[in-house]
Amino acid sequence: MDIIGRWGGEEIIVLLIGADKEHAFHIADYIRKKIENKKIKQKNQYINLTVSVGVSDFSHEKDFEKVFKLADEALYKAKQTGKNKVIMAK
Numbered sequence: 001m002d003i004i005g006r007w008g009g010e011e012i013i014v015l016l017i018g019a020d021k022e023h024a025f026h027i028a029d030y031i032r033k034k035i036e037n038k039k040i041k042q043k044n045q046y047i048n049l050t051v052s053v054g055v056s057d058f059s060h061e062k063d064f065e066k067v068f069k070l071a072d073e074a075l076y077k078a079k080q081t082g083k084n085k086v087i088m089a090k
Contacts, residue, residue, distance in 0.1 A: 011075070013068075021057040021088060028053040028086045036084060050084035057089075 007013040014031075016024050032051050040047045054075030056067045070089035078087040 007068075013071075019057075021055065021059060024055050024057060025086060025088055028055050032084065032086055052078035052083050053086040054078060055086060055088050 001017050003015040005013055032053055035049050035051045052075060054071040056071035058067055074087040074089040078085045
């Protein structure tokens with residue numbers, strides 16, 4: 001019973017109910033690779049897509065807002081360090 005929704009302007013949030021942080025990281029990287037390998041044709045040319053992901057979990061932190069803040073910080077670290085990657089929040 002996972003939940004997917006838009007969060008902010010260009011951000012999408014995925015809540016993986018029951019997934020530990022390692023499993024969530026692998027799912028995020030699987031999605032990233034699928035997007036990276038998808039070729040979209042637009043007016044006789046192909047557009048390459050990439051995605052940067054920040055992953056956080058509720059294992060140590062129970063405050064919902066704090067978990068999202070940690071994921072957001074990880075997302076920005078992924079963007080700042082080259083994009084098209086998954087970063088686990090610390």
